[in-house]
Amino acid sequence: MRGQHLKGHLDMLLLAAIAGGAEHGYAIAETLRGASAGTVDLQDGTIYPALQRLARRGLVKSRWSEGEGRRRRLYTLTQAGRAALDAQREDWLHFERAVRRVFSLIAP
Amino acid sequence: MTETTAVSRFLAELERGLRGGRRWREETLAEIRCHLYDALEEASQDSDAERRIVQQFGDPAALARSLNGVEKGLRRIPRVVLCFACSALSAIAATAIVTRMADGPGNDGSSSPGATQLVGTLVVATPGAATVRILRDGGTYSLSK
Numbered sequence: 001m002r003g004q005h006l007k008g009h010l011d012m013l014l015l016a017a018i019a020g021g022a023e024h025g026y027a028i029a030e031t032l033r034g035a036s037a038g039t040v041d042l043q044d045g046t047i048y049p050a051l052q053r054l055a056r057r058g059l060v061k062s063r064w065s066e067g068e069g070r071r072r073r074l075y076t077l078t079q080a081g082r083a084a085l086d087a088q089r090e091d092w093l094h095f096e097r098a099v100r101r102v103f104s105l106i107a108p
Numbered sequence: 109m110t111e112t113t114a115v116s117r118f119l120a121e122l123e124r125g126l127r128g129g130r131r132w133r134e135e136t137l138a139e140i141r142c143h144l145y146d147a148l149e150e151a152s153q154d155s156d157a158e159r160r161i162v163q164q165f166g167d168p169a170a171l172a173r174s175l176n177g178v179e180k181g182l183r184r185i186p187r188v189v190l191c192f193a194c195s196a197l198s199a200i201a202a203t204a205i206v207t208r209m210a211d212g213p214g215n216d217g218s219s220s221p222g223a224t225q226l227v228g229t230l231v232v233a234t235p236g237a238a239t240v241r242i243l244r245d246g247g248t249y250s251l252s253k
Contacts, residue, residue, distance in 0.1 A: 026147055043164065044166065
């Protein structure tokens with residue numbers, strides 16, 4: 001996704017990337033890149049201020065975990081985070097349907 | 109784990125830019141170091157991989173500023189809470205001093221009115237001055253370390 005479009009949606013995308021279970025930062029960045037077939041291709045570092053902001057808002061929680069010889073911070077959604085994600089996903093799909101209807105007016 | 113050149117330069121610059129509690133800085137650096145090394149392990153072993161990974165991560169100085177902004181937000185105390193606290197302290201101190209002055213010095217003469225007034229003025233003035241400073245500076249008041 002082009003940078004200027006991504007700015008307003010990064011939090012939502014991070015919540016979605018974490019929704020499947022505990023993930024660490026590198027895996028989250030790779031999930032976004034892979035699931036979007038490279039469309040969501042942000043600078044990896046940008047996820048860390050966003051993750052810390054989500055944690056401050058109580059939408060994600062984190063814990064340290066030892067594994068494969070490395071200590072990683074794993075993030076999971078809180079109940080509030082899951083509710084926020086569901087609401088944002090609904091808003092996004094509603095918006096997407098509206099845009100498609102408008103675009104259908106344009107001749108192919 | 110051997111620190112490689114581009115990664116170690118990145119982490120050093122990030123560390124120089126971070127402002128905040130020691131534990132937060134250490135954990136943030138540890139987390140980002142882990143990310144970079146995970147990426148290095150997954151990447152191809154060509155000589156340019158490390159440079160690409162660090163470039164993909166972004167500018168360390170800009171990242172530090174973003175992280176500092178989030179960290180600072182947690183440690184801000186709302187202005188209204190501080191002003192209320194300082195005003196309340198001033199009022200309590202003023203009441204105590206006025207009451208003490210109205211009662212006069214003790215029978216043993218151990219406390220002189222002049223000293224009491226000086227201490228009382230300082231006790232009232234300090235939270236009062238803090239209130240004025242907070243109001244003058246505007247915004248929120250940050251606890252800096």
